[in-house]
Amino acid sequence: MLSSVRRIGLVQQAAQEDRERSLALAEEGVRAAAAQGAQLISLQELFRTPYFPQVESADHFDLAESIPGPTSECMSKLAAELGVVLIVPVFEKRAAGVYHNSAIVIDTDGTQAGLYRKMHIPDDPGFYEKYYFTPGDTGFHAIDTRLGRIGVLICWDQWFPEAARLLALDGAEILFYPSAIAWLDGESKEENDAQRESWITVQRGHAIVNGVFVAATNRVGREGGLTFFGSSFACDPQGRILAQARTDHEQVLVVDCSMARIEEQRRGWPFLRDRRIDAYADLLLRFRRTP
Numbered sequence: 001m002l003s004s005v006r007r008i009g010l011v012q013q014a015a016q017e018d019r020e021r022s023l024a025l026a027e028e029g030v031r032a033a034a035a036q037g038a039q040l041i042s043l044q045e046l047f048r049t050p051y052f053p054q055v056e057s058a059d060h061f062d063l064a065e066s067i068p069g070p071t072s073e074c075m076s077k078l079a080a081e082l083g084v085v086l087i088v089p090v091f092e093k094r095a096a097g098v099y100h101n102s103a104i105v106i107d108t109d110g111t112q113a114g115l116y117r118k119m120h121i122p123d124d125p126g127f128y129e130k131y132y133f134t135p136g137d138t139g140f141h142a143i144d145t146r147l148g149r150i151g152v153l154i155c156w157d158q159w160f161p162e163a164a165r166l167l168a169l170d171g172a173e174i175l176f177y178p179s180a181i182a183w184l185d186g187e188s189k190e191e192n193d194a195q196r197e198s199w200i201t202v203q204r205g206h207a208i209v210n211g212v213f214v215a216a217t218n219r220v221g222r223e224g225g226l227t228f229f230g231s232s233f234a235c236d237p238q239g240r241i242l243a244q245a246r247t248d249h250e251q252v253l254v255v256d257c258s259m260a261r262i263e264e265q266r267r268g269w270p271f272l273r274d275r276r277i278d279a280y281a282d283l284l285l286r287f288r289r290t291p
Contacts, residue, residue, distance in 0.1 A: 004260050006148060008174065008213075009033025009041035009084075010253040012232040012245045014221035015050040019063070022048045023071065027078055029252055034082040036254040039147050042087035044219045044232075045155050045180040046101065049091065054224045056131040064093035067115065072104055080110030085145045087152055089178045092117070094134070101133040103152050103178055105143045114143030118154040119163065126184055126226055129156070140166035148173050148259070151212075155179040158203055158216065162283070168210035168272070173259055177203060177216040182226035196229055196247070204239035211237045211266040213257045220250060237265035 011029035016022040026043050033041045046052075048071060052060040065071060071090050079086045085108055092102040101118040117136030121129050140163050142149045151167030151174070158177045167175055181199055183192045199216075207214040213236055220230040233244035234255040245251040266272060282288050 002147070004258060006174065006257045006259060007037045007039050008215050008234060008255050008257060009036070009038030010215055010217040010232045010234065010245070010255075011041065011043050011047075012217060012220060012230050012251045012253065013044065013047065014228075014250055015047075015219060015223055017050060019048050023074060027074070030075075030078060030084070030086065031082070032252045033254055034084050036252070038084065038254045040085040040087070040145070040150065040174065040176075042176045042178055042215060042217045043089055044217045045089045045103075045178040046091055047089055047178075047219070050223050051180050051182070051219075051226060051228070053129045053132055054126050054226060056128050060132065061093075061099060064091045064099050066093050067102070067104060068112075072106070072112070075104070076106050076110040076112070079106040079108060083108045085113070085147050085150075087150075087176050087178060089154065091132075098134050099132055100136060101129065101154055102136075103154055105145065105150070105152060108146045113145045114141075114152070116143075116152040116154070118157060120156045120160055122156045126182075126224075140170070142167055142170040142172035151175045153177050155181060158199070158206075161206065161209070164206035164210055164212075164214075168212050172212060173262060174213040174215060174257065175206060175210075177214065179216055179218045180228065181218055182223075182228040185225040185227075192229070196231060200231065200233065200241075204235050204241070207235050207237055208239040208269075209271055211262050211269070211271070213237060213262075215255070220246075220248060237261050 086106040092100040105114040107113040119136040123130040151172030215234040
């Protein structure tokens with residue numbers, strides 16, 4: 001019988017230029033989390049490479065790989081060996097000229113339980129992702145694993161409440177957000193602190209309004225003009241932070257999540273009950289006000 005407590009692991013690491021070393025270090029992180037009893041373990045966005053979308057270069061497409069491919073095969077063997085569920089981000093080559101920022105969910109027996117392709121793609125200074133990534137076409141669907149039903153979103157997706165809500169409505173109990181979010185050079189400490197707090201706050205909000213657990217994994221370290229601020233964390237359905245990593249240090253975070261908290265929170269704050277689904281049609285508009 002499945003326990004009502006899920007122990008999740010978040011692997012926060014610095015990027016490596018050597019892709020094979022990145023994979024080996026990620027495996028070490030997964031093993032460290034599993035050794036502490038973690039059952040569902042998430043790596044960070046684009047974990048096998050430095051954050052290459054800081055610039056637009058066609059050469060970087062060579063970093064992409066197919067699914068199945070080297071990363072999925074390695075992590076599938078690891079998941080089966082350890083008996084854990086893995087959330088594994090991949091720079092996916094779907095076809096010639098079609099690339100995605102993706103994440104594979106690998107079940108405890110090493111089989112692929114699901115695939116998510118990043119839906120919201122940013123295009124900002126230092127984050128030129130639209131050059132590289134085709135917008136995802138998987139939609140927002142929860143993924144069944146042997147350790148429960150989870151949802152996966154990737155980085156920029158975390159700012160969109162619609163994505164989290166749709167996964168909650170599809171039965172996800174834990175939302176995982178593999179991320180690569182950083183401070184830009186030249187901004188003040190006050191601005192940096194505000195950005196970090198915004199990142200944390202919006203995801204805590206998703207946990208609260210949907211009555212789910214949220215777990216976000218970010219990288220650390222300086223790359224080019226960016227300083228990745230770590231701060232990987234997990235929070236409960238009331239938005240309370242259960243554990244949080246440092247801003248400047250590699251760390252494996254392991255957290256217990258009692259699934260009974262979902263029912264408790266939704267009984268007390270029944271947001272899903274009180275939704276006015278008859279009145280939300282205008283959410284399908286790009287912008288409601290007309291000139």
